[in-house]
Amino acid sequence: MSTQALIYLFVGASFALYIGIAIWSRAGSTKEFYVAGGGVNPVVNGMATAADWMSAASFISMAGLIAFLGYDGSVYLMGWTGGYVMLALLLAPYLRKFGQFTVPDFIGARYYSKAARTVAVVCLIFISFTYIAGQMRGVGIVFSRFLDVEVEIGVIIGMAIVFFYAVLGGMKGITYTQVAQYCVLIFAYMVPAIFISLLITGNPVPQLGLGSVVQDGSGMYVLEKLDSSLQAMGFGPYTDGSKSMIDVFCITAALMIGTAGLPHVIVRFFTVPKASDARKSAGWALVFIALLYTTAPAVAAFARINFNQTVDQTEYAQAPAWFKNWEANNLIAWRDKNGDGVMQIAPGAAFEGAPVYTEGGSGNSGERLLDNAATDNANEVYFDNDIMVLANPEIAQLPGWVIALVAAGGLAAALSTAAGLLLVISSSVSHDLLKSTFKPDITEKGELLAARLAATAAIVVAGILGIYPPGFVAQVVAFAFGLAAASLFPAIFMGIFSKRMNREGAIAGMVSGLGFTFLYIAWFKLWNPADNTAEHWLFGISPEGIGVVGMLINFAVAIAVARMTAQPPAEIDRLVESIRVPRGAGAATGH
Structure with missing residues (x-):
């Protein structure tokens, strides 16, 4: 069977599985739609959370980031995984004990304010749409390359699939679909990693292969080989970092704290039976996530070695088939600057106006290169980092079924996160704005219909953003x-651990933190990209890490405003106590 036929088979079978699960687990009530009935097993929920978390950015982009950033890419591994420890210890069990459906639910009740709830909804929708646009674009790119359709058609197909299991099944359908998607994506990630580790080092365990000797007779270890080859092409060593310590710290912290404040991740912990299960879910999710995240550095290093060996100093007429395949999608390109017909990789942009890859984004996938070549450097090859994982099996000349598996895995990663984000958006509109704010007398049937209509509208908007992305969408996914x-994180944290925090402080903090962070990012990424260098950054902190400063501003403003305004009502003190103190604590034991 041809590779293309295998791709159709694998992708079609996975889609049939997702839709079948959605039909089987169709939500019949608002509780099932919002939180899967609140009865999901912690292990199952941990696997679903891992799939929800490991988006197209994790599956498709992260190894590409590390492959081209080297040591600097480690901040994403540390930040994204470390955030789950914070989530498990600081937030998950308390929010589950609160026992409601959404993050704005908690903020609205804790801060006894419809205005606070509405501000939280605005923050949530802003974050979620920022994140989801990249997922839908990722779906379009995978379809474009592997199914030979236009990127726009790929996005539309992805919209249709998500519609079935997100709108019909709600959180109940999404949960069990995400379990299947996790199995697909982790298998799709690990199989080629094991193959390539065997080919390069002879070690079948990628994590161990990263520290092994390369099987090319050089006697070098993998990272030594990479350092040597990159330095020969004029790059800095792969194992050296270029970021300042404060920027590394802030990016890592922003990713960690942002993980603990992402609404589509937090809502997963409302789906388990009790608070202790929420902590168990976070622990299982960390285990399932670690399988991919500990493999990513090895995948990145192996991919960069293969890429350098098969492209640099190769005659374009003898370019491998995978190069031509991806070139057709404008995700890799070559311009012969010196007229020798040989592809040469060197520091610098190969093309004037070529999309500049931004750390943490889901990539520049689908954007078109301009025709004029950059003349101030010797680099002749443009390579979109996002295709590294997807192209890796082709570069390593693995069997067709492995290529098909990776295509199915990439789609599973993007669709699972997109579905979770869409549900969060629809729940915020139907439950937090409609039911809890503007139309409290709506029936459960009416609310469920509104949730499905909101999910449908969100899918349409997300699809439009995927088909016609604003220039900054690909750059700001990680900025979510x-x-x-x-x-959101400071409001949730103080809502649990500070009885003195009131609605005025929380609202002022959320608005100031979000406003500062968005304006800082917009200034360097939208309005003045030419100034996006360390000498222009505040305290040397890049836009990727500025969320930490925004968080500190949020805390400072919230605390100051709370001190100058009235204390929360007595019932809020009792609510905070009920969240923080285990049931039965302090009761007589009879001994």
Whole structure:
């Protein structure tokens, strides 16, 4: 069977599985739609959370980031995984004990204010749409390359699939679909990693292969080989970092804190039976996530070695088939600057106006290169980092079924996160704005219909953003973490651990943190990209890490405003106590 036929088979079978699960687990009530009935097993919920979390950015982009950033890419591994420890210890069990459906639910009740709830909804929708646009674009790119359709058609197909299991099944359908998607994506990630580790080092365990000797007779270890080859092409060593310590710290912290404040992740912990299960879910999610995240550095290093060996100093007429395949999608390109017909990789942009890859984004996938070549450097090859994982099996000349598996895995990663984000958006509109704010007398049937209509509208908007992305969409997917850290996390944290925090402080903090972080990002990424250098950054902190400063501003403003305004009512003190103190604590034991 041809590779293309295998791709159709694998992708079609996975889609049939997702839709079948959605039909089987169709939501019949608002509780099932919002939180899957609140009865999901912690292990199952941990697997679903891992799939929800590991988006197209994790599956498709992260190894590409590390492959081309080297040591600097480690901040994403540390931040994204470390955030789950914070989530498990600081937030998950308390929010589950609160026992409601959404993050704005908690903020609205804790801060006894419809205005606070509405501000939280605005923050949530802003973060979620920022994140989801990249997922839908990722779906379009995978379809474009592997199914030979236009990127726009790929996005539309992805919209249709998500519609079935998100709108019909709600959180109940999404939960069990995400379990299947996790199995698909982790298998799709690990199989080629094991193959390539065997080919390069002879070690079948990628994590161990990263520290092994390369099987090319050089006697070098993998990272030594990379350092040597990159330095020969004029790059800095792969194992050296270029970021300042404060920027590394802030990016890592922003990703960690942002993880603990992402609404589509937090809502997963409302789906388990009790508070202790929420902590168990976070622990299982960390285990499932670690399988991919500990493999990513090895995948990145192996991919960069293969890429350098098969492209640099190769005659274009003898270019491998995978190069031509991806070139057709404008995700890799070559311009012969010196007229020798040989592809040469060197520092600098190969093309004037070529999309500049931004750390943490889901990539520049689908954007078209301009025709004029850059003349101030010797680099002749443009390579979109986002295709590294997807192209890796082709570069390593693995069997067709492995290529098909990776295509199915990439789609599973993008669709699972897109579905979770869409549900969060629809729940915020139907439950937090409609039911809890503007139309409290709506029936459960009416609310469920509104939730499905909101999900449908959100899918349409997300699809439009995927088909016609604003120029900055590909650059700001990771900035959703900074926005979450600067807006929702402080309000949730203080809502649990500070009885003195009131509605005025929380609202002022959320608005100031979100406003500062968004304006800082917009200044360097939208309005003045030419100034996006360390000498122009505040305290040397890049836009990727500025969410930490936004968070500190949020805390400072919230505390100051709370001190100058009235204390929360007595019932809020009792609510905070009920969230923080285990049931039965302090009761007589009879001994």
